[in-house]
Amino acid sequence: MPVNRISPARRRAALGLSLAALAAGLTTGAGPAEARPKPAAAPVPAADCSMAYRIEQKLATGTTWRMCWHYEKEAGLVLDHVSYQPPGESRPIKVLASAKLAQIHVPYDDGSNEYSDLTEAGFGQNLMDLAPAECPGGTIKTVKVPEAWDTAHQRVKGLCTTTRARGHAYRMQSDTANKVYQAQGKDLLVYTVNQVGWYEYITEWRFQDDGTIHMNVGATGSLSPFDYDAGDGRGWPIGKGASSYATSHSHNVFWRLDFDLDGSSKGRVEQYDSVVSPPAHGQQGPTEKTTLTKVTKELAGDAMNSRWWRVVSASGKNKDDHARSYEIVPGPTTEYLGRPFTKHDVYFTEYNPCEQFASDNLPNCGAGHGTSVDTWVNGQTLTHPVVWVNVGFHHIARDEDQQPMPVHWQGFSIAPRDVTAMNPLTPPALADQNGHTHDGS
Template sequence: MPVIRISRARRRAALGLTLAALAVGATTGAGPATARTAARAQAAAAAPAADCGAAYRIEQKLATGTTWRMCWGYEREAGLVLEHVSYQPPGEPKPIKVLATAKLAQIHVPYDDGGNEYSDLTRAGFGYGLLDLTPAECPGGTIRTVKLPEGGDPEHRQVKGLCTTTRSRGHAYHMQSDQNGRTYQAQGKDLLVYTVNKVGWYEYITEWRFQDDGTIHMNIGATGSLSPYDYDAGDGRGWPVGKGAKAYATSHSHNVFWRLNFDLDGSSKGRVEQYDSQVSAPARGQQGPTEKTTGTKVAKELAGDARNSRWWRIVSATGKNKDAHPRSYEIVPGATTKYLGRPFTKHDIYFTEYNRCEQFASDNLRNCGAGHGRSVDAWVNGQTLTHPVVWVNVGFHHIARDEDQQPMPVHWQGFSIAPRDVTAMNPLTPPALADQNGHVRDGS
């Protein structure tokens, strides 16, 4: 029996979503100008203005002195969207702009038996599935009301579904001085922004975590229930759950994409750099192997793959820290299981030239013109990167286990971006060590 993922109400919402999306470029072969006009009108209705009002503004000064600022909006397919994200650590006279927009770009769910394959953002009513949160789910924080886009359940339009709160994460640093034995330590604080969206039996926690040291974590947590319509008595592709070996839950993948549009120091014209390290055997007279790291400018669109000692960063076109080093953010991949069944999931990261029409990594609903392609792999076609957009793919192969019922524990997947030379020193440096930039002073 096919996997049933959405209720009748959710099916109606998904149908409304599909029809509305088709209306964006309803005429066959509608040109890019028509698509761009419709996309602009839709985006204007869904997202707050650059100087968003109080209802759409998030501003949090953490106990360690760092302030994060951003606007939030809510889209029909992507759900929560963050805009104009800035970071101001202690000692910086003004906010440092980091991201113009950040959002989910797809949750692609293919089943191992080939019977079902879903695009949970663009074809399964993800945005309409926002759930109300209770105070217990947002400890010490604020729950904001989200007005859902038209086209879904008219009785489910106002949802208390966005939580902003703070949380301790443990040590931000620990250092015992060799000179005077004094211990320097600080406990880190994070700002958390999250929603919960229900799609069929699954419930997705979309979490954005902003650390006081400038790091941003993007995570998706999948929970809810295993679909009871999955129990196919075993086809060699599942795992037995329940008593004996009669009920087999079909294994499947969750391929999650994020779309990041950087705005470092207020400029979209950052450059992309890739770094690779090579280890060589010890030369004569050396105690150990040598390792050399080489950076390469990524001048054109790229479909990239994570490898040992490989990483990427987005470098500011205009801003430098107090040491005169260009500011940048490094992309830090999370644990992933690559799904090789579709072209768009075969790579870990994509860098494409900005195109407003390109919003979803697969099953892109907007009509971008004849021959444009509907997935991110088709958009890597050799354009020069002047305004790079970053697409990150993190996969999880879900082979069910007895512990997955009932309810199913959250399984997380995600990645981070970490500041690299955004500030001249650790932004949480204590005053007693503030003069130790590039050297260690005796007696510290």
């Protein structure tokens, strides 16, 4: 077993030794929203899961998120049947059939170690108990952990659901300057903490009241004391002087999203690229042209300046008769070029139930079928697209990383584009301003 992917019991024992050495003096390396009329009554949607595995939260601004959850041995928390019902919509809008982590790939700069934390290092099995203070104002659900390491980890109070203020949802001064329209946004927060060796990963899903979903992984815990070396240019000095160097490494995190817009697995993918040109003769400023490319075949995509993608519903439209879609909004990333599957930021593949992990895929998909997402992009037509998002972080340690290590976050978002006809939190006084102008201006 690799030394920095040790079992919880060995980790606790090693930590005790480290603390003993330290004791001996040794060095170891929301404000109120506008009132809105209630939408017409609609039948309560049928539950997709039992109460124990259901999450439903109506936020202060009137939006309700609904979803189911289950827990897998390798991937940990999986969210299913995710729907969004903002004010003014009489029934939930289905968004995702399933969403989960698909790999945390951790290669070390010196080439000595390379880990697949989900599929090789016990990520799902090492779910952590959460104290009430870690889930303020929320509920901690008990999770049955498949094939737990020991009896103590078979049932873990490890899933927090709570709400959190995020600041302004919007602010706008009226035309007459005698009124300010503003609302303070609220999010549903769902998260778990999983331990892998010395790291602890916070897997966070944040659902905004305007329909945006944020997926983030935060790495915290400890720098592994086994990763210190004499300094070969691939680490950073930690502790007194320059004798202990923490080896630099990367965290390449993958997510797998299976969309279910308007309750259909069918959908299309579109790519948009914008190009700026210098001012032409007689023009005051530069021009910018945006081009649509329909992604009809599987794609390994690279995020670029002024490029973005959206997944479009095959069946649903908003009240303006525009196709509903979700835009993929990448977060900051450091692309890792050491492996083929980490060289691209997003993959769109045709649904295959055997393809579950972006690398080191565990199911046996048959002879000749690759084990990483890059090998699955082989020209199939996209009718049921699955989205894989890769966000990298190169961790060059610093003195402030001990002890304990501050959380460093990496992730991305999906944002509603034409899911509703207007801002779903629009106050009633502005509800008639959908595409309209005033006084001919």
